[in-house]
Amino acid sequence: MNPGKLLILAFSILSLVGIGQSQDAANQTDQSSQPPAAAAAPDATAPAVGADQESYLIGASDVLTVTVWKEPSFSGNILVRPDGMISMSLLGDIQASGLTPLQLSDQIASKLKKYIHEPKVSVVIYQIHSKVVYMLGEVAKKGPVEMTPGMKLLEAIASAGGLTDFANSKKIYILRNEGRTQQRIPAHYKEALKGDATSNLVLKPGDTIVVP
Numbered sequence: 001m002n003p004g005k006l007l008i009l010a011f012s013i014l015s016l017v018g019i020g021q022s023q024d025a026a027n028q029t030d031q032s033s034q035p036p037a038a039a040a041a042p043d044a045t046a047p048a049v050g051a052d053q054e055s056y057l058i059g060a061s062d063v064l065t066v067t068v069w070k071e072p073s074f075s076g077n078i079l080v081r082p083d084g085m086i087s088m089s090l091l092g093d094i095q096a097s098g099l100t101p102l103q104l105s106d107q108i109a110s111k112l113k114k115y116i117h118e119p120k121v122s123v124v125i126y127q128i129h130s131k132v133v134y135m136l137g138e139v140a141k142k143g144p145v146e147m148t149p150g151m152k153l154l155e156a157i158a159s160a161g162g163l164t165d166f167a168n169s170k171k172i173y174i175l176r177n178e179g180r181t182q183q184r185i186p187a188h189y190k191e192a193l194k195g196d197a198t199s200n201l202v203l204k205p206g207d208t209i210v211v212p
Contacts, residue, residue: 058096058104059130059205060084066108069120074112077126090115101125133203135160137211138167152200154192156209163189168212174201175208 058064060082068074078086084097091111096104101123112119132144133156140161147156153174163169172187187209191199203209 054100054102056100056125058099058101058125060097061129062096062125063127063129064096064101064104065124065126066105067122067124068108068112068116071116071119080130097130131205133205134208135211136208138164139209139211140164147203147205151203152192153187153189153203153209154200156203157189157211163211171212173210174203175210176204177206 058080060080062080064078064080064086066075066078066086066088073089078088080086080096084095085093086096087093088108091108094104094107094111099107105121105123108123109119109121112121128148129146131147133147133151134144135142135156139157140163142160145156145159157163169189172189174183174185174187176183176185185201187201188196188199192201
């Protein structure tokens with residue numbers, strides 16, 4: 001083959017290789033400049049952890065998520081007022097305190113039948129604020145501690161910031177109102193720390209934990 005033709009052919013091959021490499025580099029640059037996929041946002045209406053929808057009794061200051069299928073005007077987060085009532089558009093005031101979420105959803109559905117054919121209603125506990133225990137004495141944070149169903153002694157003390165250096169852990173006790181009487185229940189804190197389940201007492205709303 002003519003040497004001149006060989007040079008032209010070699011030059012053409014080198015040019016094609018260079019173009020391919022430039023395109024690959026450009027593609028890599030475009031991909032690297034793309035922002036990463038956004039992480040999924042947390043569910044803003046996730047039910048409160050520990051709230052049993054079948055047995056939990058709604059109380060004042062709790063926040064409920066009410067959902068009426070295909071009716072956004074009736075859906076949303078609703079605060080339970082201090083008087084135990086909630087307010088909904090067209091329905092007015094509805095008693096919520098003392099009911100389970102399922103019972104309340106049935107009540108709302110019954111009232112909505114005046115406006116909607118076969119309404120489908122769901123009520124879940126979004127935030128729990130009505131159930132508290134009280135911490136007194138040698139703890140980092142005195143006062144009310146919001147509780148979840150099933151909260152135990154160690155969890156409550158931890159939520160209050162733990163014991164101070166001056167606490168007498170051997171003499172901790174719980175004051176509990178039962179009707180018109182008040183019980184004083186010894187709390188075996190050190191045994192509970194060691195894993196004794198019977199010493200890590202399950203608390204009730206309104207309990208007062210006293211740490212001398």
